[in-house]
Amino acid sequence: MTSGQWRNGAIVLAGGLTFLTLHLIFILTWSRFLDTTSWPGYEASAAAGLIEPWFVNTPASLWVTRCTLFAMAFAIAFFTGGSTGSAAMAFFAGLAGACAAMWATTRAHTVESGWLGFIIYPFRLLLPVVFGAALAAIAKSRRTRTRPSN
Amino acid sequence: MKSAFPVAVAVGLAACTASGITDNTGNALPENRGVQVQLNVAVLLGSEIVWSPDGGEILFQTDESQPRLMAAPLNGGSARLIDGPRDAYTSIAVSPDGSTVYFAADLQAGRRSSYSVPAAGGAATRIASTSSLVARIPADGGLVLPSPDGNGFAFTAAPDTLYYSTAGGSTRIGNGCERVVRFSPDSRHVLCQRGVLTAGSYSAADLQTKTIQSVDVVPQAQGSLHNVQWTSAGIRSTILNPVGFELWDVSSSQSTLVWTAPQRGSIAVDTRNGAWTAGGDRIAFWLVECLKQRGFSQCDEGQSLLYVVQLASQRSGIVAVARGVQAGQAMAFSPDGQRIAYVFDGKIYHQSTAIP
Numbered sequence: 312m313t314s315g316q317w318r319n320g321a322i323v324l325a326g327g328l329t330f331l332t333l334h335l336i337f338i339l340t341w342s343r344f345l346d347t348t349s350w351p352g353y354e355a356s357a358a359a360g361l362i363e364p365w366f367v368n369t370p371a372s373l374w375v376t377r378c379t380l381f382a383m384a385f386a387i388a389f390f391t392g393g394s395t396g397s398a399a400m401a402f403f404a405g406l407a408g409a410c411a412a413m414w415a416t417t418r419a420h421t422v423e424s425g426w427l428g429f430i431i432y433p434f435r436l437l438l439p440v441v442f443g444a445a446l447a448a449i450a451k452s453r454r455t456r457t458r459p460s461n
Numbered sequence: 462m463k464s465a466f467p468v469a470v471a472v473g474l475a476a477c478t479a480s481g482i483t484d485n486t487g488n489a490l491p492e493n494r495g496v497q498v499q500l501n502v503a504v505l506l507g508s509e510i511v512w513s514p515d516g517g518e519i520l521f522q523t524d525e526s527q528p529r530l531m532a533a534p535l536n537g538g539s540a541r542l543i544d545g546p547r548d549a550y551t552s553i554a555v556s557p558d559g560s561t562v563y564f565a566a567d568l569q570a571g572r573r574s575s576y577s578v579p580a581a582g583g584a585a586t587r588i589a590s591t592s593s594l595v596a597r598i599p600a601d602g603g604l605v606l607p608s609p610d611g612n613g614f615a616f617t618a619a620p621d622t623l624y625y626s627t628a629g630g631s632t633r634i635g636n637g638c639e640r641v642v643r644f645s646p647d648s649r650h651v652l653c654q655r656g657v658l659t660a661g662s663y664s665a666a667d668l669q670t671k672t673i674q675s676v677d678v679v680p681q682a683q684g685s686l687h688n689v690q691w692t693s694a695g696i697r698s699t700i701l702n703p704v705g706f707e708l709w710d711v712s713s714s715q716s717t718l719v720w721t722a723p724q725r726g727s728i729a730v731d732t733r734n735g736a737w738t739a740g741g742d743r744i745a746f747w748l749v750e751c752l753k754q755r756g757f758s759q760c761d762e763g764q765s766l767l768y769v770v771q772l773a774s775q776r777s778g779i780v781a782v783a784r785g786v787q788a789g790q791a792m793a794f795s796p797d798g799q800r801i802a803y804v805f806d807g808k809i810y811h812q813s814t815a816i817p
Binding site: 350351352353354355356359361362363365368 | 698700701702703704705707709714715716717718721
């Protein structure tokens with residue numbers, strides 16, 4: 312394998328670990344998320360403790376996920392070598408794989424998305440990754456322009 | 462990088478397979494479709510069905526290259542032609558006295574027109590035409606909405622909403638409205654959708670465009686405007702969450718869990734085809750269950766369960782069972798709420814709404 316492939320493989324792994332870590336945090340602290348905010352139409356179910364830990368199930372968990380992915384995508388795209396686009400795609404691939412796997416193992420029986428959740432949920436992670444990588448690309452180009460030439 | 466996405470997807474596939482998603486997931490219930498309406502034509506998939514106010518007929522559009530609007534009697538006999546053929550019918554509605562049928566049809570040059578036709582059949586009269594690209598108009602109706610008092614109807618010609626009086630003349634009652642969703646019970650206001658999530662209420666009585674309330678009717682775009690009802694109890698919406706349906710009262714912003722989904726199998730609620738009784742006391746919806754799934758999107762065997770929920774008591778039950786998982790099955794309560802009609806496999810059935 313080339314160094315680029317090793318790098319992208321590591322980024323895929325980082326994406327997967329990021330999602331799994333987020334999900335673990337939600338599991339451990341879920342009651343706080345339910346106490347903080349709720350989507351309209353989720354209140355009664357949340358009060359009864361029926362809403363399971365999942366990144367889109369409360370506004371707070373969704374924003375925590377978005378901010379984390381934005382920051383991670385920026386950091387990975389900015390600080391690792393190689394192209395920003397391939398780093399972002401590798402990061403998203405890891406996220407999507409972990410999300411699909413977690414959905415299939417823990418949420419296959421929910422009624423609001425059915426089996427389409429396998430496709431829907433991973434793509435809800437895409438936007439913050441795109442924004443983070445775009446910001447990294449801008450920052451990289453500015454750094455290149457301001458770096459003194461030898 | 463080229464290998465990254467396939468690897469991730471493969472991990473997902475392996476996890477799904479390991480979790481048993483490809484196994485048989487539920488139990489088949491005995492089929493119970495209710496009474497089939499005798500028709501010599503098929504019903505268009507996705508067609509709305511509408512009861513006549515006396516509950517004696519069901520209006521539908523036929524599954525033909527040029528659909529026709531027909532009325533099928535429930536006590537036997539042949540379906541009769543009301544209008545057609547045309548390219549397609551949406552927003553089919555009957556005036557409260559049963560004398561007139563309204564509908565929208567004829568996609569021409571980016572516009573769509575609304576018509577009225579005598580319910581007994583006859584020549585259709587073109588009432589109005591949309592003033593903007595039809596792409597802005599939702600495909601699932603809402604263009605023409607008769608008022609409950611029978612004195613007129615609202616017509617959505619985005620971005621304007623017009624109120625037509627049966628006595629003649631029209632009045633602009635709001636702008637920025639993409640679809641008229643419901644009249645108030647006293648016919649003095651209309652609930653109007655603006656954007657995907659927001660609805661406002663405009664006054665039709667004093668002809669001003671004041672917003673009475675702005676509410677998120679469809680949080681996270683889960684659910685549809687079939688889920689909104691305006692009765693003397695106020696504006697209420699059913700919202701699907703991962704657990705089941707909550708009934709959300711707009712004025713108090715309070716919600717109540719009225720139906721909890723069964724914890725079994727691979728199931729999904731079809732939110733595109735819900736129904737409310739006119740009085741707003743019951744809702745109906747399809748729960749689609751895959752009994753034998755192959756891969757992620759292929760369902761080899763399944764069943765569609767028609768649920769009715771009594772909102773006040775939160776009692777629910779399955780009133781009809783149809784084998785198959787065909788989507789896009791319209792349904793409608795009869796005017797007295799005692800029966801529910803639905804489309805399945807191109808046929809119309811009706812069934813008692815008594816909860817077992």
